[in-house]
Amino acid sequence: MDVNTALEFAKASFLAETGKSPTDLQIDIFEKALEGKTYEKIAEDCNCADSYVKEVGSDLWRILSSKLGKKVSKKSFRNIFEEYDRSPSSATQQPNNLPEVASSHCRQDWGEAPDVSIFYGRKEELTELKRWIVADKCRLVALLGMGGIGKTSLAVKLGKQIQHDFDRIIWRSLDRSPSLNTFLAEIISLICNESKTNLPTTPSEAISRAIKCLSAQRCLLIIDGIETIMETGKLAGKYRERYQDYGRFFQKVGELNHQSCLVFTSSEKSTEISLLASRIRLVRSHKVGGLTNEAAQQILKDRGLVEEREWHDFIDRYEGNPLALWMISATVVNLFAGKASDFLKTGTVFLGQIEGVLFLMFERLTEPEIKVICQLAAINSPVSFNQLRERISGDISSSVLMNVLESLSWRSLIETEVGQDLFRLQPVIRKYAINRFGQKSS
Template identity: 35%
Template structure:
């Protein structure tokens, strides 16, 4: 059923700033009843408001009466400029009470139709020439109904789309543009409130069929940011999102929906690729990273700049590290990379935690194996490494997990080993450092728990993963594993215990626990022996 609404208005972003300044200049707090009293006098001057309010005060009325359309809640909505209010109240009461011309404050027709209020602010944009060109071409073609841009957090998905919206040819192609964030996983009816704009305020019903009707009637570009928040939700109330995307892809219309996600949505695999496109964003190339460094005032030798670009190519991480370099070293890289190979501070670790915690246990364990092999893990090696696990991976499980980490989560890449021409699986160096830190920290915690409880559960990391893999022809890798895994775990454990001797004695107690015949030892004996040997050589 269609419901006809009264005309409504909302302030623009500029108008919101004017409102806030005018209110501050007046000096009254938001809840001050004088706002409502003055607005009532302006809106209905024929009434004797002083007498009305005086009578109500004497009668101990719970609330005063104001002019029609005037209330504290409406006043607050007006100030927030998020929601539309009655046009007469907007123009003839609230704007005059602030001494503002309503035409300077109101959101105009272009702003209303091209609703980019939720668009992230765009800082300096670097590179992405090919991706930018490809996305612009897709948006200008009539055939693409659904476009998915995906990649790890901070890689620049929102920035890429924001840059495209600077192209007026693209913007002018569409009658309506809406950018909505899914950060807090709104239910679909909450998201579809923009249907009121599409219907010129004549529709209050917000469902998929209504939206599809408007996507057919007008050229709309709907941008949904943070789609991974919907992927991570289960339950009936979120299934309509998938239904919406399937209908967008399959039904005829003249609009386009653009999804931005840290994860590749599984449903696009079943859709017609003539109507649906996906674009995976990787790290910036070396030239773009160097352009960024130059703009940010970071300097060093050519080799040092090359090292930086090889280590950092995620724009969010780059900005974080550059800010730290400017603060601590005045922007000078020289000498820093000799002491600190990869920076993973608390902010970067917290940022990566968000993505890491979305993985299954199988996917997490596989990342640990790739990190253990220091970016040189082949399929054969991974299959061999996991054989001793408490629950060995089948070939199918291994392939599915690798595919998920490569294509869905964009966390690992496949490349060729130049020496033997084998495919190897690698991690971005920042992610490699983060995963290694996680592996070391979890092993330490599990060992300390065993020392306290005197019991091995059998699902600990040092049971399922070997600290030093079988590397008969790669002594350099063995040395790296000794230094970055065994020694790192030893140092962390030593910080909790009194001496090397105490640590060695406690580790020997763990070996004695292996006499439990029901326990599957996995890599326990091998790993604890490496730690004991490291104590002896310290």
């Protein structure tokens, strides 16, 4: 049996067992395994993580074993096909007699997703997220983190790496804040090929029809920038008045059975994701943090900074925030001949263009949140709840303070020290708070 015949046989057996054509990655694995390549080499050729290719591979052998009634492995499957091919009982299932394997291209609509050809680090994070979606089959995944930390880029990178696991991928940004009806009408017409005249008229109808579409096909729906539909001037987690249906939609996506996955990014956690993630195993949220030193250094290299020991301190000052590093390192090149050490000697936490991102984040805050941020800025070291409570004047009760701290952490504006109950501000947030509100609480 030559490689092509074996490949057709593998594809047809897969189709017969699952009712679905194998994805491009699965076909690649069949093909390259037939050529005798290792998983590591296959992963390299397909631009995927080794562990992911192994996972998809072992799934394939399991499916073929079940179809052929024999244990099939990466090493043995060509021989087993040959044996099976020669066996008279398999005559009706010879490759040539099997139905033609349909083209398995995943249909993709990336909308206005940004280009992520320059993307450093986050390897472990990507592996973990892929495991959640591909192996665990999570239905709802939230990527949360402060402005500029890399949520959108991570979502694109993740979607590109798991595309082979889906029949369809749709990327949409909420920057124009469409109503849920308008938003879902487009999704329904894309997934289920509904005509424009037969689209839902109420949010409840839109939600139930969207769930049907997500059940009919395995779709990856990525929604970028949920914070645009979230309320400002109230504690974090609530939707703006005309957008509460989105919360209901996310809740149904998380609670109901279907075969798709919705990934969304947001700088603010919403109440329902917090509740759902605590009680439903297939709903998860991931806090996107700064880049590791190693990954962040790549940005400084690309920007043309002079290599120095001080890079470490420079990256720490901006806590690995890629947007800040791209922007501030341009200033270091322009004003300090690329020397981070000279920039650091100024002793200032320069905000430059990241001020715009922080402005938008601070615009969402309530008065008590501003008060607490100012107090944390004045203390300038990690503090416990009780220390903070003592420092804050009497008009904030303990329960209000708890709500406020929770809200600030949902907005990624305060950090909690790992394994401790201490709260602190990132240097850029402290600097911005002082610039904007002065040292009024110190």
